[in-house]
Amino acid sequence: QSALTQPASVSGSPGQSITISCTGTSSDVGSFNLVSWYQQHPGKAPKLMIYEVSQRPSGVSNRFSGSKSGNTASLTISGLQAEDEAVYYCCSYAGSGTYVFGIGTKVTVL
Amino acid sequence: EVQLLESGGDLVQPGGSLRLSCAASGFTFSSYATSWVRQAPGEGLEWVSGIGGSGATTFYGDSVKGRFTVSTDTFNNTLYLQMNSLRVEDTAVYYCVRMGRGYFDFWGQGALVTVSS
Numbered sequence: 040q041s042a043l044t045q046p047a048s049v050s051g052s053p054g055q056s057i058t059i060s061c062t063g064t065s066s067d068v069g070s071f072n073l074v075s076w077y078q079q080h081p082g083k084a085p086k087l088m089i090y091e092v093s094q095r096p097s098g099v100s101n102r103f104s105g106s107k108s109g110n111t112a113s114l115t116i117s118g119l120q121a122e123d124e125a126v127y128y129c130c131s132y133a134g135s136g137t138y139v140f141g142i143g144t145k146v147t148v149l
Numbered sequence: 150e151v152q153l154l155e156s157g158g159d160l161v162q163p164g165g166s167l168r169l170s171c172a173a174s175g176f177t178f179s180s181y182a183t184s185w186v187r188q189a190p191g192e193g194l195e196w197v198s199g200i201g202g203s204g205a206t207t208f209y210g211d212s213v214k215g216r217f218t219v220s221t222d223t224f225n226n227t228l229y230l231q232m233n234s235l236r237v238e239d240t241a242v243y244y245c246v247r248m249g250r251g252y253f254d255f256w257g258q259g260a261l262v263t264v265s266s
Contacts, residue, residue, distance in 0.1 A: 040210070040211060042193065071251070073250070073251030073252070075251065075252035075253070077194070077253070079194075084244060084256040084257065084258055084259060085186075085194065085244075085253075085256055086256070087252060087253060087254050090249060090251070090252035090254070091250070091251065091252070096254065128193060128194050130194070130196070130252070130253070132251045135208070136199055136206065136208030137196065137199075137208055137209075137210065138184075138196040138199070139196065140186075140193060140194040140195060140196060141193070142193050143193040143194070
């Protein structure tokens with residue numbers, strides 16, 4: 040299983056919106072609506088931000104939203120805040136009980 | 150409150166074995182699938198292995214298949230990862246994770262496994 044493709048870095052000013060793409064294949068992202076997104080701050084465990092493409096867990100800000108088209112999923116952060124600076128990983132179910140993560144995107148708040 | 154507490158991380162020589170444990174609390178352990186996800190130093194996340202709530206079904210990533218074995222003790226609410234034939238590239242922080250339908254909703258703090266001579 041090859042890792043999902045994400046941009047290495049994305050940046051934005053406070054208050055702006057940014058979008059992180061996550062490209063897979065027809066065997067993973069394209070086949071299942073089981074894409075999730077995780078936020079990881081340095082030295083911390085990852086935190087679930089989005090599941091099932093566009094669902095937000097309780098307690099996650101509505102500034103975070105997800106979508107999918109074909110083999111590419113996207114995470115949008117609106118109203119960017121300093122606390123959003125972190126690494127974001129996408130993940131997709133890949134069939135037969137297996138999962139594949141993206142390579143991670145470093146979000147920088149300018 | 151859901152809690153996952155890993156233990157067993159250590160320094161081990163290449164070719165050696167190690168068993169990680171994860172003590173779960175705050176939820177009905179047998180009702181959830183769980184997984185191990187690892188992160189090599191300075192690298193991204195890699196799904197390693199998963200197991201159904203009853204322990205009857207197990208799944209492995211290609212990089213560990215045949216070397217690692219996942220299991221559960223539903224009486225003691227504990228998840229295990231037996232790691233054999235360890236390689237330098239297995240060096241990572243190993244996270245114990247509770248699963249929802251296709252996602253990982255609660256993560257432990259991780260256990261560091263270092264494979265080096």
